[in-house]
Amino acid sequence: MRKLMPMYYRLAYDIKLDIESGKLKEGDMIPTEEQLGEMYGISRMTVRQGIALLTEAGLIETLKGKGSFVRLPKLNQLVINFHNASSTDGEQFRYKLLSAKMVYDNHSYAQQLGLAPDDKVILLRSLLYKDDLPSAIEEKYMRYLRGKPLLETQLEYAAFPEVIAKHQDSVPVRNEMVISVDVLSLEQANLLETEPFQPVMVITQVIYSKDDVPLGISRMVCHKDRFQLNATSYLGRL
Amino acid sequence: MRKLMPMYYRLAYDIKLDIESGKLKEGDMIPTEEQLGEMYGISRMTVRQGIALLTEAGLIETLKGKGSFVRLPKLNQLVINFHNASSTDGEQFRYKLLSAKMVYDNHSYAQQLGLAPDDKVILLRSLLYKDDLPSAIEEKYMRYLRGKPLLETQLEYAAFPEVIAKHQDSVPVRNEMVISVDVLSLEQANLLETEPFQPVMVITQVIYSKDDVPLGISRMVCHKDRFQLNATSYLGRL
DNA sequence: TAGTGGTCTAGACCACACT
DNA sequence: GTGTGGTCTAGACCACTAT
Numbered sequence: 001m002r003k004l005m006p007m008y009y010r011l012a013y014d015i016k017l018d019i020e021s022g023k024l025k026e027g028d029m030i031p032t033e034e035q036l037g038e039m040y041g042i043s044r045m046t047v048r049q050g051i052a053l054l055t056e057a058g059l060i061e062t063l064k065g066k067g068s069f070v071r072l073p074k075l076n077q078l079v080i081n082f083h084n085a086s087s088t089d090g091e092q093f094r095y096k097l098l099s100a101k102m103v104y105d106n107h108s109y110a111q112q113l114g115l116a117p118d119d120k121v122i123l124l125r126s127l128l129y130k131d132d133l134p135s136a137i138e139e140k141y142m143r144y145l146r147g148k149p150l151l152e153t154q155l156e157y158a159a160f161p162e163v164i165a166k167h168q169d170s171v172p173v174r175n176e177m178v179i180s181v182d183v184l185s186l187e188q189a190n191l192l193e194t195e196p197f198q199p200v201m202v203i204t205q206v207i208y209s210k211d212d213v214p215l216g217i218s219r220m221v222c223h224k225d226r227f228q229l230n231a232t233s234y235l236g237r238l
Numbered sequence: 239m240r241k242l243m244p245m246y247y248r249l250a251y252d253i254k255l256d257i258e259s260g261k262l263k264e265g266d267m268i269p270t271e272e273q274l275g276e277m278y279g280i281s282r283m284t285v286r287q288g289i290a291l292l293t294e295a296g297l298i299e300t301l302k303g304k305g306s307f308v309r310l311p312k313l314n315q316l317v318i319n320f321h322n323a324s325s326t327d328g329e330q331f332r333y334k335l336l337s338a339k340m341v342y343d344n345h346s347y348a349q350q351l352g353l354a355p356d357d358k359v360i361l362l363r364s365l366l367y368k369d370d371l372p373s374a375i376e377e378k379y380m381r382y383l384r385g386k387p388l389l390e391t392q393l394e395y396a397a398f399p400e401v402i403a404k405h406q407d408s409v410p411v412r413n414e415m416v417i418s419v420d421v422l423s424l425e426q427a428n429l430l431e432t433e434p435f436q437p438v439m440v441i442t443q444v445i446y447s448k449d450d451v452p453l454g455i456s457r458m459v460c461h462k463d464r465f466q467l468n469a470t471s472y473l474g475r476l
Numbered sequence: 477t478a479g480t481g482g483t484c485t486a487g488a489c490c491a492c493a494c495t
Numbered sequence: 496g497t498g499t500g501g502t503c504t505a506g507a508c509c510a511c512t513a514t
Contacts, residue, residue: 006502020448022409032480043504045283048481056294065480065511075399075413075445080469082314161313171260175313175471181419181439181462199437201419207313210258222419229417231318244483270499281485286500302500303492 007042008049009238012057015050016238019059019070029067030060058235078231080177082159093128093135098191100124102144112206113143113214120144124163127191128220134192135226142167142216160205160218168216170209178204179229184221192223199224245280246287247476250295253288254476257297257308267305268298296473316469318415320397331366331373336429338362340382350444351381351452358382362401365429366458372430373464380405380454398443398456406454408447416442417467422459430461437462 005013018024031039036047051068054060062068103121113121122144128136140160148167164172180202189196201222207215243251256262269277274285289306292298300306341359351359362378378398386405402410418440427434439460445453 008502020409020411022407026403034480043506045484045505046503049502051481052290062481063512064482065513067480072403072409073411075410076320076397078318078320078413078415079472080316080318082316159314165264165310169260171258171310172313173258173311175316177316177469179417179439179467179469181437181460183437199419199421201417201439224419231415231417233413234317246483272499281487283486283503284484287483289500300500301493303494303498305499 007040008046008053011036011040011042011047011050012053012238015054016057016059019072024070026070026072028070030070032067053238057238059238073233073235075233077233077235079234080229080231082177093130096127096129098125098127103141112217113141130226133226134223136220136222137188137191138218138220140216140218145169160216161207164207164216168209170211170213170215172207172215173210174208174212176206176208180204182221188221192221194223201227201229203229245278246284246291249274249278249280249285249288250291250476253292254295254297257310262308264308264310266308268308270305291476295476297476311471311473313471315471315473317472318467318469320415331368334365334367336363336365341379350455351379368464371464372461374458374460375426375429376456376458378454378456383407398454399445402445402454406447408449408451408453410445410453411448412446412450414444414446418442420459426459430459432461439465439467441467 015024015030024030030036033044033047033051036042036050037044040047051060051062054068055062058073059071060068061071101123103123113119120143122140122142124138124140124142126138126140127134128138138160140163142164145168148169161172161175182200182202184192184194184196184198184200186196188200189198201224203218203220203222205218205220207217209215253262253268262268268274271282271285271289274280274288275282278285289298289300292306293300296311297309298306299309339361341361351357358381360378360380360382362376362380364376364378365372366374366376376398378401380402383406386407399410399413420438420440422430422432422434422436422438424434426438427436439458439462441456441458441460443456443458445455447453
């Protein structure tokens with residue numbers, strides 16, 4: 001707050017402080033837009049800009065014809081930042097491509113891509129290293145497109161949604177993730193240089209186009225001690 | 239789109255369609271605010287309202303003095319909706335309180351609450367049922383406050399952030415979650431009516447006040463086959 | 477009917493980015 | 496300097512909620 005902030009921000013910040021300190025409680029109505037305009041000596045459109053900030057932050061809820069009311073931050077809504085695909089601390093992974101091949105048979109994942117039985121599907125298999133320890137196995141499935149070559153550099157380093165964005169002609173607009181738990185197979189244990197039947201986190205991502213066509217599927221099998229996910233409630237920022 | 243939508247929304251929706259269809263590509267500059275005003279016959283403030291929608295949705299990024307540029311939705315940022323604490327399908331859990339007691343010793347979780355060694359900490363232990371199957375064990379730790387009685391009904395049914403909101407005098411403003419993997423202890427296996435050493439998902443939540451004081455800690459141990467987490471990229475909505 | 481937020485205007489001046 | 500977005504005004508009319 002050291003720089004000169006715009007009036008709509010000061011207004012929003014003041015109300016935020018009142019909410020966080022408990023001066024304004026859940027369900028309380030904040031002053032009307034006209035009143036706030038008088039209080040701060042600003043026009044109503046400027047007040048509304050501040051109100052919009054608070055609404056975006058999830059701190060208030062405005063009801064047409066009634067007013068704006070305090071609503072405590074939604075702590076049940078949490079955000080995962082998966083780009084820095086969080087290892088146990090916050091460090092980046094090193095990718096190593098294991099294989100890149102066509103899958104012709106009706107693989108369970110390939111089927112989910114909604115393709116005709118004879119469509120070609122690419123399977124990319126990578127190992128993710130953290131501190132030179134193999135920490136996760138990732139399998140990426142995507143439709144094969146002629147004239148969309150896969151560059152090795154991208155294969156090695158790019159995260160899943162980026163790979164899809166580069167190598168499919170539809171624009172990816174949605175990512176659905178499922179986090180579950182399983183045990184390591186013998187082959188997976190070998191790759192992760194650990195014992196089989198160890199517990200693992202399984203992270204499955206499906207990327208969709210605007211028409212809800214699945215463009216790609218990723219399945220990550222993550223070592224128990226070398227991987228964890230972090231999430232944080234994202235609302236309440238100002 | 240069947241009802242008459244305001245002009246700023248039509249503008250935003252048109253641009254959204256152009257992005258999703260690929261007509262506007264990543265990095266492209268959209269028309270200037272003045273141009274958009276002329277194109278739609280609306281004033282600049284109204285244009286800016288539409289631009290704000292697109293920015294909120296994460297579809298564009300505006301740079302002062304330069305313009306607004308297309309930015310594909312951040313598929314690496316995903317939202318978990320934890321209030322309907324997603325079981326393997328989407329159903330609600332039934333809570334059963336196992337115990338509610340004071341913890342006096344320096345328990346590892348109690349320590350994290352940043353209390354003096356002789357402060358009292360409440361430990362609530364619950365079992366979460368899904369389809370009459372025990373699916374998760376939850377342990378909630380929170381500071382004991384005189385004059386803030388814990389109502390049994392709330393203990394049984396409320397999700398963690400709600401319990402904190404009711405029973406602490408500071409306003410909870412942030413929730414940090416860590417998702418990891420472990421194996422069941424003998425006692426946990428008993429409670430979940432399954433074999434020990436089975437893999438489990440461990441979900442730890444820490445609720446903070448505005449001063450970053452931890453108000454409560456929750457640790458959920460979730461049965462492999464009866465629990466999974468779902469997350470979805472939240473941007474790109476309009 | 478009175479009070480509230482929702483939409484919109486037609487300007488203004490400013491700060492920042494380029495060239 | 497020109498072009499861009501950022502802030503702000505002083506109004507207007509509308510739609511919805513309450514009484």
